[in-house]
Amino acid sequence: MTPAQQQLVAAVLERFGPKAVTTDSDAIAPWQSDWRGRYHGNAPALLSPGSTAEVAEIIRLAGALGVRIVPQGGNTGMVGGATPPADGSALLLSLRRMNRIRSIDPAGNIAVVEAGVILANLHAATAEQGRRFPLTLGAKGSATIGGLVSTNAGGTQVLRFGNMRQLVAGLEVVLPDGSIHDGLSPLKKDNRGYDLTQLLIGAEGTIGVVTAATLRLYPAVLERAAAWVGIANPEDALKMLRMMEARTTTIESFEIIPGEVLGHVLDHIPGTRAPLAGQHAWHVLIESVATEAGLEPPAALLERLLAPAFESGLAEDAVISTSESQVEAFWHIRDSISEAERAQGPAMQHDISVPVDRMPAFMLSAAAEAERRFPGTHATAFGHLGDGNVHFHVRAPAGMDRETWYAGDGPAVSRLVYDLVVAAGGSISAEHGIGQMKRAELERLSPPARIAALKAIKMALDPQGILNPGKLVSLAPEAGTP
Amino acid sequence: MTPAQQQLVAAVLERFGPKAVTTDSDAIAPWQSDWRGRYHGNAPALLSPGSTAEVAEIIRLAGALGVRIVPQGGNTGMVGGATPPADGSALLLSLRRMNRIRSIDPAGNIAVVEAGVILANLHAATAEQGRRFPLTLGAKGSATIGGLVSTNAGGTQVLRFGNMRQLVAGLEVVLPDGSIHDGLSPLKKDNRGYDLTQLLIGAEGTIGVVTAATLRLYPAVLERAAAWVGIANPEDALKMLRMMEARTTTIESFEIIPGEVLGHVLDHIPGTRAPLAGQHAWHVLIESVATEAGLEPPAALLERLLAPAFESGLAEDAVISTSESQVEAFWHIRDSISEAERAQGPAMQHDISVPVDRMPAFMLSAAAEAERRFPGTHATAFGHLGDGNVHFHVRAPAGMDRETWYAGDGPAVSRLVYDLVVAAGGSISAEHGIGQMKRAELERLSPPARIAALKAIKMALDPQGILNPGKLVSLAPEAGTP
Numbered sequence: 001m002t003p004a005q006q007q008l009v010a011a012v013l014e015r016f017g018p019k020a021v022t023t024d025s026d027a028i029a030p031w032q033s034d035w036r037g038r039y040h041g042n043a044p045a046l047l048s049p050g051s052t053a054e055v056a057e058i059i060r061l062a063g064a065l066g067v068r069i070v071p072q073g074g075n076t077g078m079v080g081g082a083t084p085p086a087d088g089s090a091l092l093l094s095l096r097r098m099n100r101i102r103s104i105d106p107a108g109n110i111a112v113v114e115a116g117v118i119l120a121n122l123h124a125a126t127a128e129q130g131r132r133f134p135l136t137l138g139a140k141g142s143a144t145i146g147g148l149v150s151t152n153a154g155g156t157q158v159l160r161f162g163n164m165r166q167l168v169a170g171l172e173v174v175l176p177d178g179s180i181h182d183g184l185s186p187l188k189k190d191n192r193g194y195d196l197t198q199l200l201i202g203a204e205g206t207i208g209v210v211t212a213a214t215l216r217l218y219p220a221v222l223e224r225a226a227a228w229v230g231i232a233n234p235e236d237a238l239k240m241l242r243m244m245e246a247r248t249t250t251i252e253s254f255e256i257i258p259g260e261v262l263g264h265v266l267d268h269i270p271g272t273r274a275p276l277a278g279q280h281a282w283h284v285l286i287e288s289v290a291t292e293a294g295l296e297p298p299a300a301l302l303e304r305l306l307a308p309a310f311e312s313g314l315a316e317d318a319v320i321s322t323s324e325s326q327v328e329a330f331w332h333i334r335d336s337i338s339e340a341e342r343a344q345g346p347a348m349q350h351d352i353s354v355p356v357d358r359m360p361a362f363m364l365s366a367a368a369e370a371e372r373r374f375p376g377t378h379a380t381a382f383g384h385l386g387d388g389n390v391h392f393h394v395r396a397p398a399g400m401d402r403e404t405w406y407a408g409d410g411p412a413v414s415r416l417v418y419d420l421v422v423a424a425g426g427s428i429s430a431e432h433g434i435g436q437m438k439r440a441e442l443e444r445l446s447p448p449a450r451i452a453a454l455k456a457i458k459m460a461l462d463p464q465g466i467l468n469p470g471k472l473v474s475l476a477p478e479a480g481t482p
Numbered sequence: 483m484t485p486a487q488q489q490l491v492a493a494v495l496e497r498f499g500p501k502a503v504t505t506d507s508d509a510i511a512p513w514q515s516d517w518r519g520r521y522h523g524n525a526p527a528l529l530s531p532g533s534t535a536e537v538a539e540i541i542r543l544a545g546a547l548g549v550r551i552v553p554q555g556g557n558t559g560m561v562g563g564a565t566p567p568a569d570g571s572a573l574l575l576s577l578r579r580m581n582r583i584r585s586i587d588p589a590g591n592i593a594v595v596e597a598g599v600i601l602a603n604l605h606a607a608t609a610e611q612g613r614r615f616p617l618t619l620g621a622k623g624s625a626t627i628g629g630l631v632s633t634n635a636g637g638t639q640v641l642r643f644g645n646m647r648q649l650v651a652g653l654e655v656v657l658p659d660g661s662i663h664d665g666l667s668p669l670k671k672d673n674r675g676y677d678l679t680q681l682l683i684g685a686e687g688t689i690g691v692v693t694a695a696t697l698r699l700y701p702a703v704l705e706r707a708a709a710w711v712g713i714a715n716p717e718d719a720l721k722m723l724r725m726m727e728a729r730t731t732t733i734e735s736f737e738i739i740p741g742e743v744l745g746h747v748l749d750h751i752p753g754t755r756a757p758l759a760g761q762h763a764w765h766v767l768i769e770s771v772a773t774e775a776g777l778e779p780p781a782a783l784l785e786r787l788l789a790p791a792f793e794s795g796l797a798e799d800a801v802i803s804t805s806e807s808q809v810e811a812f813w814h815i816r817d818s819i820s821e822a823e824r825a826q827g828p829a830m831q832h833d834i835s836v837p838v839d840r841m842p843a844f845m846l847s848a849a850a851e852a853e854r855r856f857p858g859t860h861a862t863a864f865g866h867l868g869d870g871n872v873h874f875h876v877r878a879p880a881g882m883d884r885e886t887w888y889a890g891d892g893p894a895v896s897r898l899v900y901d902l903v904v905a906a907g908g909s910i911s912a913e914h915g916i917g918q919m920k921r922a923e924l925e926r927l928s929p930p931a932r933i934a935a936l937k938a939i940k941m942a943l944d945p946q947g948i949l950n951p952g953k954l955v956s957l958a959p960e961a962g963t964p
Binding site for chain 2: 064105107108109151152155156158163165166175177179180181182185186187188189190191192193194195196198199201202203204207219220241245246247248249291292293295353354355356383387388389425426427428429430431432433434442446447448449450452453454456457458459460461473
């Protein structure tokens with residue numbers, strides 16, 4: 001620990017007590033690596049403030065002492081954005097003790113929630129009041145609101161409700177100078193200059209520490225239904241989506257799954273069953289949710305929406321859920337894809353987006369190009385077709401071990417995929433963010449004006465580089481960026 | 483004209499021809515003052531680029547020469563944000579020649595539109611394709627997309643569709659260094675660092691010139707209906723709104739109008755008629771729109787929603803429109819309020835917001851406080867109750883002329899209103915922006931951290947202060963701010 005770090009740790013201990021700081025390496029260990037085990041850092045201390053005032057004081061002191069800070073929530077990120085540097089130059093700042101739901105206003109459809117609240121706990125608390133916070137994702141049992149805000153999280157309900165960005169009505173943030181930006185007041189209209197709340201969403205803790213958020217709520221789910229549809233190709237899936245969107249705005253999810261990927265799930269995941277009797281090249285999972293009494297039940301809506309898809313030959317076969325447990329069984333297949341694909345062998349995984357209309361062609365042409373350029377590899381894409389966002393996997397040639405793949409062609413495969421994404425007008429990070437994993441690629445593939453603007457904003461708000469060093473954008477060119 | 487301005491004008495004339503520049507003072511005159519005649523500036527030349535590349539080249543040259551530029555769209559702003567400085571130190575940059583709708587994708591519900599497109603023209607073009615761009619406001623026949631983006635415009639359909647911020651899927655912007663930020667690709671998910679698009683929305687042309695926008699479209703209106711309801715007080719109006727919101731998400735507008743204000747409209751605006759037979763202390767105008775075939779017709783929905791409001795005694799009387807012309811008659815009353823109020827005498831007008839739940843109490847208490855502190859004045863509030871946004875007018879004592887009022891108590895009245903707004907957790911600019919009108923009040927009433935962050939962002943992106951000088955935030959303290 002540097003003398004400055006020691007000073008900060010001592011000050012935090014003295015002012016905020018032993019709950020607010022630990023230097024026990026066993027206690028810190030789980031938070032020094034990301035949950036996928038890809039990034040390993042080293043933090044000599046873990047600070048755990050219990051209030052916004054304590055966060056502000058810690059950041060103020062860190063600035064005065066020149067100590068770097070890595071904010072962290074549930075540590076469920078995918079891009080190493082919450083992992084400290086390996087050289088011990090930064091302390092971890094956990095927001096997990098700040099886990100109060102400050103208020104839920106069911107009539108106003110608003111909840112004010114501290115950064116450390118776990119998503120599943122918010123789901124439960126809002127459900128008790130007949131309300132719903134619609135964002136959900138696999139890590140909901142660990143992911144915290146602060147992290148979800150700072151990464152502008154997506155998930156499976158984006159088609160209807162948008163990303164975290166659309167669900168945040170206000171933020172409380174500690175800025176790098178230790179001042180508190182109180183933007184929690186839930187104003188539907190507020191035009192007082194540059195929108196700091198929007199700037200902080202998705203900023204990955206590099207220009208402020210989110211301490212609380214005002215979130216938008218929606219009516220609770222009364223009933224839901226899902227359809228599993230066999231189709232010939234992604235283009236037909238898009239046509240079916242457009243056909244449905246022309247008739248309703250209540251589709252929540254529209255996920256695409258290749259037939260072979262379904263096969264991997266059935267092979268590797270115990271208790272899964274094929275939803276349809278026959279074989280299909282592609283599958284689509286569609287969810288519809290009723291939140292208003294007296295309207296068409298979701299299963300009836302799905303049946304009505306599927307009728308023209310059958311008439312026009314887009315749908316080859318389909319089954320509509322008849323129970324909540326059947327809906328869950330469909331989603332269990334979808335949510336098991338990552339695990340099943342891992343069992344198939346090591347792969348480079350890419351969370352990418354292109355304009356929705358271009359996605360069907362992109363999925364096929366990019367897969368063909370990757371396989372052509374890297375013989376023996378196998379590429380597949382699956383996921384949120386309705387959002388123009390798929391998870392694009394390129395599997396190593398059969399028999400190759402993980403380390404050889406990562407050290408060999410793997411990175412070149414990723415560069416190819418990202419080049420193709422950019423050529424299609426897309427984004428190299430759809431929902432996972434940049435963190436440390438994609439920083440070099442962001443710099444390589446962005447127009448200089450964009451990078452210059454990102455750096456200027458970082459410099460303007462965090463001129464000392466106190467917050468989350470080495471993530472998202474670097475202030476100076478660095479050698480050996482991974 | 484300064485030598486540097488002359489150089490810029492000559493360069494623009496030489497490169498882009500006579501359409502791109504005028505120094506004819508008669509031609510410039512209409513654009514030097516705001517449409518309400520409150521702000522008067524002086525620009526020695528009006529530049530009118532015809533393409534994004536021309537805008538970029540002009541901004542690049544302006545930076546090189548140190549010439550300040552005031553971007554302008556339809557010049558329908560309410561806060562002097564597009565009026566040049568009085569000292570002739572800046573040139574006007576009109577985006578009005580850039581008036582192409584580049585594309586409309588009805589299946590993808592996306593339009594790509596240049597900054598100079600007039601809102602009403604976009605409405606017409608999208609309607610031809612069975613689609614709707616839902617934002618609308620009184621100035622739609624002149625207001626341009628670039629201005630609507632740069633002011634994060636609101637309007638009457640915010641309750642359902644949000645502000646401009648929620649309707650922009652991407653932007654093309656010329657940054658102060660003359661580089662082009664091409665963010666038009668309509669990505670539903672994109673987490674590549676700080677969101678420049680969101681930062682530019684509502685930035686009032688101070689850190690970039692919006693040249694085009696990708697906008698979200700919605701299904702066209704099939705049928706609409708409106709209800710006019712007499713109620714006892716604003717608190718009952720809010721209860722009625724909450725009752726309706728618990729049953730549907732399709733209410734588009736929920737406007738509140740004091741009985742006396744309705745009286746002024748009936749007195750001053752020819753051809754208006756009272757919607758209800760009796761007298762009511764307050765009135766509410768509610769609009770519902772059907773965009774999906776086969777669902778409940780909007781008039782039936784309104785009737786169903788009003789039933790519990792009558793049962794619980796919230797609604798005193800109501801009439802539901804039976805024709806489109808009746809809907810228009812209701813809106814004509816609402817849209818004529820400003821004109822009718824002007825006829826009643828000079829007033830200080832305030833576009834303010836507070837959290838929706840606090841608005842009923844605020845409307846009454848703030849009006850009482852203003853009248854108590856400034857004897858003889860009369861305060862009224864009307865407007866978008868559903869958005870927590872009202873237009874709060876304080877009329878001068880009877881017989882006082884406009885100039886005496888503005889030079890006398892008027893500004894102190896406004897400071898009082900803004901103090902009360904801030905105390906209620908509200909915003910001193912709900913939908914009109916800051917411009918030059920509210921800059922001093924923004925500085926007075928914002929926490930230092932907020933102002934410091936706004937200035938840091940302005941400095942970071944426009945260090946020379948080329949774009950829209952004197953608007954939104956000043957780079958240095960200035961004497962004699964109006």
